[in-house]
Amino acid sequence: MTRTIIVSATLTSLSMDDVTTSSQSYELQLALAFSEIHSTTIISLVAVSDARRQDLKLVALGSKPRGLTSAWNLTRRLLREKPQGVQVISFGYDPLTVLPLLFSRALGARAYTVVFDTHVGATEQFAPTKRTLANAYFGLGRLLLRPLNGLFVVTKTAENIFARMNKSIFRTRIGFDPEQAKPWALPKSEEFRVIYAGALEVYNGIQQMMDGVILRNSNEESTRRVVLHLYGTGGLRQTVELYAERDEAILYHGVSVKAEVDAAVLRSNLAFNLRVLDHPVSVNAFPSKLIELLGSGVPVATTAVLPSAILSRYALIVTEVSAESVRDALLLAEKSDESFAEKASLARSFIAGEYDWHDIVSDMSGFMGGPSTAAV
Incomplete structure (x- = not known):
């Protein structure tokens, strides 16, 4: 039986009323769309309370969005999940988020990340030394993308760039719920x-x-x-x-x-x-x-x-x-x-x-080897 686990560093609840950024909106709507296909869980690094919305479950880790503590909490949680039939999806290439995915993959889960953003915008105002260190840190994260089962990107240019790091790559879209x-x-x-x-x-x-x-x-x-x-x-x-x-x-x-x-x-x-x-x-x-x-x-x-x-x-x-x-x-x-x-x-x-969400997650699920909405 296929299950999807979505790792989020931003979502605090399962309510669109609490969404304040386009990233949060995307992550929550993606999870809701996946939950219409099969069992779906969001593991949130920052949420403080577990929640459920129909067939979507939120597991709260109550950590800071980044850091060693959140990475350790995420690793422990992923290792508690039975890996058979599990596809884990994260966002970006922060090393402390990608590493737990690799541990999960080593136990049999399929691990993916969605690369729809870059660290450059967040670091371009840094002082030169700090920016150099940040680039080195995220450069390590990009290298860690190689062992994942695959990547999702949203532009042709990004597909060409990240295909050098992982040949299993799928160009997806961001949906809209009318x-x-x-x-x-x-x-x-x-x-x-x-x-x-x-x-x-x-x-x-x-x-x-x-x-x-x-x-x-x-x-x-x-x-x-x-x-x-x-x-x-x-x-x-x-x-x-x-x-x-x-x-x-x-x-x-x-x-x-x-x-x-x-x-x-x-x-x-x-x-x-x-x-x-x-x-x-x-x-x-x-x-x-x-x-x-x-x-x-x-x-x-x-x-x-x-x-x-x-x-x-x-x-x-x-x-x-x-x-x-x-x-x-x-x-x-x-x-x-x-x-x-x-x-x-x-x-x-x-x-x-x-930009129908059902079509988008159907294509993504098919790429990961799971069921699609067309088959439901």
Whole structure:
């Protein structure tokens, strides 16, 4: 009998109400989708209470997300599991997370990791010596990927890179659950509300986004004020707070649970999804935030993180990450808000059909040698 164990360093519960990041959203929705195929357990390094949601179980280790203690607790828990028919899935390549998977594999389990992110974004602000040590640490983690049964990646570029470390590699997708999304309608407001929700990092064009809003509001053609609402945290948090203090068109809300962010999206005229495409972080990243935004039916202004031929049907393409491009996108969105609302409606149907969680986990399970939803 096949069982799936998903190792998480972020999930604190089985409720989407407690989700605050796209990574948490992905991990929980992936686990829920797997639980519809067969027995599925999340082993959470950080949760403090066990929980159950239908056929999905959460085992809480109550550790810190990283470190020797959490690695030891995870190893002990995995070694207690009967390995026959077990497929263990983790995320990333932190050595202290990969090593317990290797111990589990040595006893007969099948071990995999999903590489949809990179350590570069978290370490690029480090001092040179600290960054060198961090790169060496995560370099060891990448070497430890070789003995795993396989890897999941989400971009072709990442597939080419990680295939050098493990030949058994599968390109997957990040899904969307349309049943959880409430319909968007064009807001009636004197302001043009714009939202960004995500990591406040250089590679997400945060400063250019804010500068673009300020440029737009200083434009003589402006008929109503644009207000930018930002949700999230990251290396540019202090910069965002400074902008918010100086300009009333920049509003920073900090970190909020998913339900609050979703409600804010529905109140917005436009959502931004910018990414500096030549940044190292973009190599592995899959546009999960973009998928959620398009699936919600809100008009989206985005860089071409998916093929432009597809995106141009459903979103407003921002040609480069600059204040001027952001300003131009805002002016165009305001003038053509009804036509972009029609695009957004088409996008919702497209996402529901192309990014179905059931199809995604069916393919992943088949790759690991387990049952698929097609066989259930």
